[in-house]
Amino acid sequence: MPLGDAPMAVLAAALRASSVVIRYTRAKIVTVPGSECLWWRGAVSGRGHGRFYVGTVVAVDPGESGRDLCVIAHRFGYALIYGPAALNTVPVLGHGCNNPLCQRIGPGHVKASSHAGNRRAYLAAAVLGREPAGGSPGGSGQVHAVT
Numbered sequence: 001m002p003l004g005d006a007p008m009a010v011l012a013a014a015l016r017a018s019s020v021v022i023r024y025t026r027a028k029i030v031t032v033p034g035s036e037c038l039w040w041r042g043a044v045s046g047r048g049h050g051r052f053y054v055g056t057v058v059a060v061d062p063g064e065s066g067r068d069l070c071v072i073a074h075r076f077g078y079a080l081i082y083g084p085a086a087l088n089t090v091p092v093l094g095h096g097c098n099n100p101l102c103q104r105i106g107p108g109h110v111k112a113s114s115h116a117g118n119r120r121a122y123l124a125a126a127v128l129g130r131e132p133a134g135g136s137p138g139g140s141g142q143v144h145a146v147t
């Protein structure tokens, strides 16, 4: 789902803030010997994807407090390369490496996809015995290859 104007402004500011970018790239991502993936080591959602705090969306009503904006970590990484506007046009990012924690943007790893394309990739991986733990995309499992 595309971000609205206020969250998009927070994301865009985060992408321009070197402290946030450094927190994403240096503090939260590690390499693992034998793996080409860039592994997320920060917070993880119930669906198995990295979660990254990018800022606070200011409340419209001055009497209310703002709300924290957390984004899916690899979507932040995608926006770092392609920009927040491009991210908003991509409904789904697929993991060609079948690793939902992977932050490497590019062929074989995180790339733009569609819900149908992501489902096909998931089923192909399942047939080949590479199904990630946790069940099918959109299911209640903890880890899968979508978004």
Ligand SMILES: [Zn+2]
Pocket (backbone or CB within 6 Å): 036, 037, 038, 097, 098, 099, 102, 103, 104, 108, 109, 110
């Ligand atoms: Zn990967």
